[in-house]
Amino acid sequence: MTLDDASTSVGPDGGTAPAPFPSTTGRTKGYDKAAVDTFLEAARTSFEADPADAELDAADVRRVAFPLVRHGYAIAAVDAALSRIEDAFAGRERSRAVSSRGARAWVGRTRETGQVILDRLTRPPRHRFERVGFLHYGYRVDEVDLIADKLARYLESGDAVTVEQVRSIAFRMQRGGYREVQVDAVLDAVVEVMLAVV
Numbered sequence: 001m002t003l004d005d006a007s008t009s010v011g012p013d014g015g016t017a018p019a020p021f022p023s024t025t026g027r028t029k030g031y032d033k034a035a036v037d038t039f040l041e042a043a044r045t046s047f048e049a050d051p052a053d054a055e056l057d058a059a060d061v062r063r064v065a066f067p068l069v070r071h072g073y074a075i076a077a078v079d080a081a082l083s084r085i086e087d088a089f090a091g092r093e094r095s096r097a098v099s100s101r102g103a104r105a106w107v108g109r110t111r112e113t114g115q116v117i118l119d120r121l122t123r124p125p126r127h128r129f130e131r132v133g134f135l136h137y138g139y140r141v142d143e144v145d146l147i148a149d150k151l152a153r154y155l156e157s158g159d160a161v162t163v164e165q166v167r168s169i170a171f172r173m174q175r176g177g178y179r180e181v182q183v184d185a186v187l188d189a190v191v192e193v194m195l196a197v198v
Helices: 033-048 058-063 075-101 103-121 141-157 163-167 180-196
Strands: 029-031 068-070 137-139 173-175
Touching (some): 029 075, 033 075, 058 180, 075 103, 075 180, 103 141, 141 180
Antiparallel strands (some): 137 173
């Protein structure tokens, strides 16, 4: 598997190739092109390197963020490419772990992570995550609790949820809501578990 579907705008001969993503127009902002191109080149280098020497992994791809600018790359197109790149890294990491530690150890580790997530998601409603102070904004509690119930059902009984659905989750904000960083960390962990068992 290669990362050719998310190539940078520099061709193999050093010349300019067609841009890998469409650009935004007018007042619509997109991802900074230089930042995206730099990250994609780093991802390609890491993916093609020996896994022990790679500087990036699936979690780094999942957490990357780019500045928003006018005439940048279209966000949806870049996000779709990043999803494919994350999948490629996760698949390689899974294969490497299975070959070095065995399938049983890999499944055991994934099961332990899944149980930790499930324990968090099945806490009493409105108490599943730390809350920010009343003067600060956090994720809407009712929306997070609704998603937590759905993800708990996925982990407990295999209810239908896709990686793309988890990746696309977005919450509105409210005063005194759930702390964003905690919720985001759990969603990242859910994606990690889902990719581990694909």
